[in-house]
Amino acid sequence: MRFLITGTAGFIGFHLARRLLDEGHFVVGFDAMTDYYDRTLKEARHAVLARSNAFHPVIARLEDADALDQAADRAEPDVIVHLAAQAGVRYSLEHPRAYFDSNLEGSYNVLELARRTSPRHLLLASTSSVYGANDRMPFSENDSADWPMTLYAATKKAAEGMAHSYAHLWKIPTTCFRFFTVYGPWGRPDMALFKFVASLRTGKPIEIYGNGEMKRDFTYIDDLIEAIVRLIGAAPQEGRPVVADGIADSLSPVAPWRVVNIAGGRPVGLMDFIAAIEAAVGQTLAKVMLPMQPGDVPATFADHRLLEALTGYRPETPVSVGVRAFVDWYRDYYRVAVGQAVP
Structure with missing residues (x-):
């Protein structure tokens, strides 16, 4: 099949593109190579993808509709996967404009592209952050998501709504998937696991927010990619919801549009996650305990049942395994010696 993937120099986009290339598909990757974090890491990811003759990169911003059109002309996509976005919860407190430009205008351009190209399936990345102040656990796709606690979350929820309107008006089969604290090799330097391991090189203590009492439904990257690949073949069909005991499908009543959590539904305490890091590196991390930060939530916990009903799959890699893979x-x-791994 032929794919157009936005965000292929990013953490998740890179892994998805590599998986699809390994399976023999054709991928046009669209990425801006922004300086939100280390551009060298992004270039290294693209260099890995470029080992395949079936990968064709386009370097431009999502806001550049003409560049997106040119990428689509080259891809002639059967499937569009929109993963590019301005990420980061705390960064949105300091740089809100970046979220409007990328997550709203950029997503609009992707939707317009989908309207013109009519792919078999359009898939868009969203986030567990859209659940915001909702305190009902586990988070179900049909729960209210009307109280975002950051601009980042608000823009991602808005993109879901925009995608629904396009699915309704233009009958574009669309799946929005909500990610839950994804981690693993080639991860983002602004995320906790990366920062905690990097602290061993600097000797600085790690900062633990919420006094270490938070819980997250951590999702290992390989599990996430497996779920996405399976969802690619599960395009929503209007009027044909999943029918299974205990499953409340999020399929729209007026569009071929669905939202799906991707997570295992097994929250892990932050201190337990840190313990897994310490076991992998063979030493104790110096810690500074800090209060909850603006926009943070005490816990995330996904209802995984719709994903499993659609794909027959549930993320299951334990943090002990996933963290060790990241450290390796x-x-x-x-090319550094970070701690000493415990056998």
């Missing part, structure tokens, strides 16, 4: 990658990529 970090040592290899940076």
Whole structure:
């Protein structure tokens, strides 16, 4: 099949593109190579993808509709996967404009592209952050998501709504998937796991927010990619919801549009996650306990049942395994000795 994927120099886009290329598909990757974090890491990801003759990169911003059109002309996509976005919860407090430009205008351009190209399936990345102040656990796709606590979350929820309107008006089969704290090799330097391991090189203590009492439904990257690949073949069909005991499908009543959580539904305490890091590196991390930060939520916990009903799959990699894989990658990529792994 032929794919157009936005965000292929990013953490998740890179892994998805690599998986699809390994399976023999054709991928046009669209990425802006912004300086939100280390551009060298992004270039290294693209260099890995470029080993395949079936990968064709386009370097431009989502706001550049003409560049997106040119990418689509080259891709002639059967499937569009929109993963590019301005990420980061805390960054949105300091740089709100970036979220409007990328997550709203950029997503609008992707939707317009889908309207013109009529792919078999359009898939868009969203986030567990859209659940905001909702305190009902586990988070179900049909729960209210009307109280976003950051601009980042608000823009991602808005993109879901925009995608629904296009699915309704133009009958574009659309799946929005909500990610839950994704981690693993080639991860983002602004995320906790990366920062915690990097602290061993600087000798600085790690900052633990919420006094370490938070819980997250951590999702290992390989599990996430497996779920996305399976969802690619599960395009929504209007009027044909999933029918299974205990499953409340999020399929729209007026459009071929659905939202799906991607997570295992097994929250892990932050201190337990840190313990897994310490076990992987073979030493104790110096810690500074801090209060909850603006926009943070105390816990995330996904209802995984719709994903499993659609794909027969549920993320299951334990953090002990996923964290160790990240530490091994970090040592290899940076060619440094980080701690001493416990056998």
